[in-house]
Amino acid sequence: MAQLHPMKLTEVLAERGLSLESQANGEAPKEIQDREIKKEPTPRANYLRNIYFDTLSSLDVQESYWYTRAATEHDGEVPIMRRAYGLKSVFQHLDTPIWPHELLVGAKAGFYRGSAPLPWLTESFFMDKDSDLYKAALATGAESSAEVSHFGAGGGNVTKSFGNVVSVGGKYGVRREIVPAMHRLAYAWAGKSVEDVGRKYEQMVPEYKIKENIMKSVVSNFDSGFTIPQGREVMNYYYVLEYGFDGLIDFCEKRAGEVAGEAGGDGISGMDRLYYYKSMAELCRGLSAWFDNYGREADRLLTCTEDETSRAELSEISERMHRIAHEKPKTFKDALQAIYLLHLAELNEDAMSGLSPGRIGQVLYPYFEQDIEAGRLTEAEAEEWNELYRVKMTCIDAFACTGVVGGVLSGNTFNNVCIGGLDREGKSAANRLEMLILEAGIKCQTTQPTLSLLYDEATPEEFLLKCMECVKTGAGYPAIMNNRIGMEFIQNQYQHEGMTVRESRAWSVGGCLETSPGTWMPLHHGGKLYWIPGGSGQPTSVGVHFLNNPKILELTLNNGFDKRTGLQVFEPHNRTFDTFDDLVDQYKKYYEKSVEVLNKCMNIQHDVWRKFTPSMVNSLLKPNCLERGLGIAQKGYRYNATFNIECCGMCNQINSFAAIKKLVYDDHKYTLDQLKDALDHNFGYKTSKEVGSESLKDQEKRDDDDGRYDEIHADCLRAPKYGNDEPYVDDMLYDWEHWFCEDMPHKFESLYAEPLYVCQMSVSTHGPEGAVTAATADGRLEGTTFADASMSAYPGTDTHGQYALFESATGWDHSMSQNSQMNLKIHPSATKGVEGSRKLLDLTRAYMRKGGFHIQYNIVDSRVLKKAQAHPENYRTLLIRVAGFTQYWVEIGKPIQDEVIARTEYESI
Amino acid sequence: MCKHSDCANYIPIDVAKGICHANGDITVQIDTPTCPKFTPGFKCKFCSHYQAGEQNMGTCTGFEDKFWAFADNGAKNCEKFERGAAEKVEA
Known part of the structure; x- marks a missing residue:
């Protein structure tokens, strides 16, 4: 009988006994099952979280205005002083709203979930679309990734304009009445922004044309120098906790006098110390004023508030904010308030994602311990403050272009709090406050901060089981990172900068899973000395952003030509691949060329950034800037070897390698040309553009398909797949990892003349990067989403259970890489009860002991996700783990939603 | 014509709405008529x-x-x- 409708991929696969909604280790129960553990936040946290649920992502241009005004007034100043005056003015003038029932105060911009354009960094993407600047940005490929990126239509995303609200970039809302001011501010920086000046100079790289083609064809998806130049690093709050702002201002002014006119034996950066200390003193004055203004706002609200409880709370806020505007924090509440505002301060100086608070349970422990002992604080209060902190952190938005915020971040900002690990002496660092942080994460489920457990064999069982309890709520956190592997990577990468074993124990995760160096600092509190950990490295995930591994294979097969855009991306190789090794050799040549060109261009962008708009807040807070009198631009940080090369789609790349080798070179069933022909014709399916969706399950056969590619497609799908403990394909992965981690990156150096390293995680890039990539030899169709992460299997292809997947994933040394990433979806029935928690812990432990770096879980019934997709209005609070981050289901684009649904669901452990 | 967001008693939530502190911390839409308690804010x-x-x-x-x-x-x-x-x- 003739088909009445085009056959869907799902139907074709079903005929072949394959499924996009694969279950492994059994079958799901007939009835849909909810997650097992459900607890409620405190009424106060619940009230404030409910405001968030109904809040739109909103743009505020106060910061843009005050920075621009001050920078204009100080035009001609030494650049770092000009920047300091700009930021000081921002912090002095920003609105300081306090919302009802808040105890922990602060906001990034003047809204509950606000952010601000930073036109001195980049301005083209929020220009009106008719502007020359916007058109120029399009011509460079800077917006190519945005064209294939998607935001979720629900939640707080302002995807369309309405009333007096204008949608910007498909996510943010801005009041119509301030749009002219926003455009005026953008034009004020035209030709002067990091984006514009960096673009001018990167064009002087002889192979710049290749870089432009790489961006247009989305072999790489964004420029790191002006989109999110900082982040993926760990904050260090020590100096403010130890000295307070007045102490820091005094120190900087004194040091400025000491170093003025002194080269200090260094004819390059020694003289910079004067400007450094003067700029830091100005910055501290701005920050102090910002803290103080919250006290003033509390004072103002006191004059118009009658409720006695509210008045008492406002009085407490007022006293605290006026005091910590000058002095070092005295209590747990003081310290949490201070580090929260410092976190926002850093976020306000750059467009940023992945700025992690780090191991704050250990940073705040001295205050917690002494407050509890003195009866100043109860555990219930500490837990509530952690819940309030969760709500506050979830309100953080980043304003960057659509390709980054949508295509990479899925709207998430990646503020990662780490727990566990080791202390300075090598003992378990897990503590009672971290148990309360976990409890707050269970009760007050929010996207931020996400939690990461630094798993160590020394971590107590009780602590680990508490982590499993938290995982079982379905929030996706804590992710579990291998402490030993993290330390080994840190030691390898930073030993030439003085890294020791002891110091490596202070590491933490910046962003979703970027291993970042840390330092122990001596905090004096209440007459005791505590060694607290904090970040001490530069942004650890800048440089070459998300190379599209399958796309480079597509270009290798097509002589460097991209059929989607019609661009000759790389110089034609004109090779016939007589052997599989020839093919891989050329693949590596194109790969290396991509890294070479992008690294040069990114070095220029970041150099312009460090000259024009270097980090100020981080250059104040991170060791050893204050001691050295040097900021990030002069390598004042203790660790500077931090630039990386990120990749995406490795599983599809390796599976494609395996299919090509098997079908073409080993079995000789097809010629390479026959395979290429099948890929060119998308195995007889419509293109994702024709279907109007990049989701796997929406793909359908061409109306005129005669079935000529059915057999080759079936063979491609049946070729060996990663994740099943099959040496044929796994060995290819190990060979690749060795080249990728060891042989290739060390050929390149960052602008700081430091060696690069690699980073293996997908975030959300497997959506847009899949969207631009033709069909692949593993049977994946054109335009559809890649496998997530780096160690996850392609949905439905891991058919031999979790332990086989672990075998496949751990045959290489994970400490060669900044990270690796493994996501597992498990049905709630498999982890039920105490026994289920222990099984989950055993599973985790097995992966860690085999040398896996990272694993995270989605404990969810996939049918719930399908219902949520059909009726998003009923699932505003549903959380899901994507790839290194937890996000509200409704705020994720459909291709990624479909990919999460399609992931293999394990029915038992 | 002044809006809710112009009022000293208004605490902004987002580009469409905020909280009116003068009327018991209720949520108000910016683009709806203001009330008799309107007091010019700080703009x-x-x-x-x-x-x-x-x-x-x-x-x-x-x-x-x-x-x-x-x-x-x-x-x-x-x-x-x-x-x-x-x-x-x-x-």
């Missing part, structure tokens, strides 16, 4: 140093150097903010 357009121009922008004369400004800029923490004449405010 450049309510400052005596603001000279209105076109497209909701004008000039700030409050500091040593004049600079352009925009009417709806928050000025609660501006050291030069001085409330302008009452007749400028149309509730």
